Amino acid sequence: MPSIYVNIFLAFIFALLGMLIYRSHLMSSLLCLEGMMLSLFILITLTALNMHFTLSFMFPIVLLVFAACEAAIGLALLVMVSNTYGMDYVQNLNLLQC
Amino acid sequence: MTYMVFLLSVMFVIGFVGFASKPSPIYGGLGLIVSGGVGCGIILSFGGSFLGLMMFLIYLGGMLVVFGYTTAMATEEYPETWGSNIMILSMFVLGVLLEAGLVMFMAVSDEVEVVVSFKNMGDWVIFEGDEVGLIREDSMGVAALYSYGSWLMVVAGWSLFVSIFIVIEITRGG
Numbered sequence A: 001m002p003s004i005y006v007n008i009f010l011a012f013i014f015a016l017l018g019m020l021i022y023r024s025h026l027m028s029s030l031l032c033l034e035g036m037m038l039s040l041f042i043l044i045t046l047t048a049l050n051m052h053f054t055l056s057f058m059f060p061i062v063l064l065v066f067a068a069c070e071a072a073i074g075l076a077l078l079v080m081v082s083n084t085y086g087m088d089y090v091q092n093l094n095l096l097q098c
Numbered sequence B: 001m002t003y004m005v006f007l008l009s010v011m012f013v014i015g016f017v018g019f020a021s022k023p024s025p026i027y028g029g030l031g032l033i034v035s036g037g038v039g040c041g042i043i044l045s046f047g048g049s050f051l052g053l054m055m056f057l058i059y060l061g062g063m064l065v066v067f068g069y070t071t072a073m074a075t076e077e078y079p080e081t082w083g084s085n086i087m088i089l090s091m092f093v094l095g096v097l098l099e100a101g102l103v104m105f106m107a108v109s110d111e112v113e114v115v116v117s118f119k120n121m122g123d124w125v126i127f128e129g130d131e132v133g134l135i136r137e138d139s140m141g142v143a144a145l146y147s148y149g150s151w152l153m154v155v156a157g158w159s160l161f162v163s164i165f166i167v168i169e170i171t172r173g174g
Helices: A004-020 A027-049 A054-085 B004-020 B025-045 B049-073 B086-109 B119-126 B136-145 B150-170
Strands: B111-113 B117-119
Touching: A004 A027, A004 B004, A004 B086, A027 A054, A027 B004, A027 B025, A027 B049, A027 B136, A054 B049, A054 B136, A054 B150, B004 B025, B004 B086, B025 B049, B049 B136, B086 B111
Parallel strands: none
Antiparallel strands: B111 B117
């Protein structure tokens, strides 16, 4: 396996850790989710380019399509949270108190 | 400059550490733009020019612009950057030190073995197939979405269409 992949995997793991560990903004976690999608796109593209799997170049495009859908819905939720509470702080989401 | 692409992937990881250390989202978007540009450079070095262009157009030019103005709408008055909070700076330095340690390890032993072994020698294996003449493999692969992947195209198009209605329904509010 080429040695670049260890850096792409490490980037995915950093973005995953960044998404799971909250600081104050909800938007930072959405950005880390986009980073995960970016690293997956680059990983599958490099695999298809190295192995010359021509037909599997469909997969990064479809991954980008579904990542765009997911980003749009995440941003819509963030906009509604921001309209209700003024800011998108995670500590505002405290209706469920258990 | 044999290891030029490896240096590009190191810059990719440092860009990721820049937004995973969670400064204010506007600076996180900046780190994602840098990582996206460097990632496009990595794809171009392997010969995938169509997919690099796709990444710049769709990802950086479409999705990150939307993130940028949504962040501008929901941001605070004094956004905190990497130097303004010791927590963000220390997480960033920790990530850069981890990456530097990995690069040193790779430079010394030329192989990293976690589950599989990441060696450089794998690049020299050429998979031969039938001669199909001169095609651009990435453009032809994506164009196969219309022929072999027509059902995938229908599903993806329909899910994009439905997600517009989902977004309208969410932002209708109450």
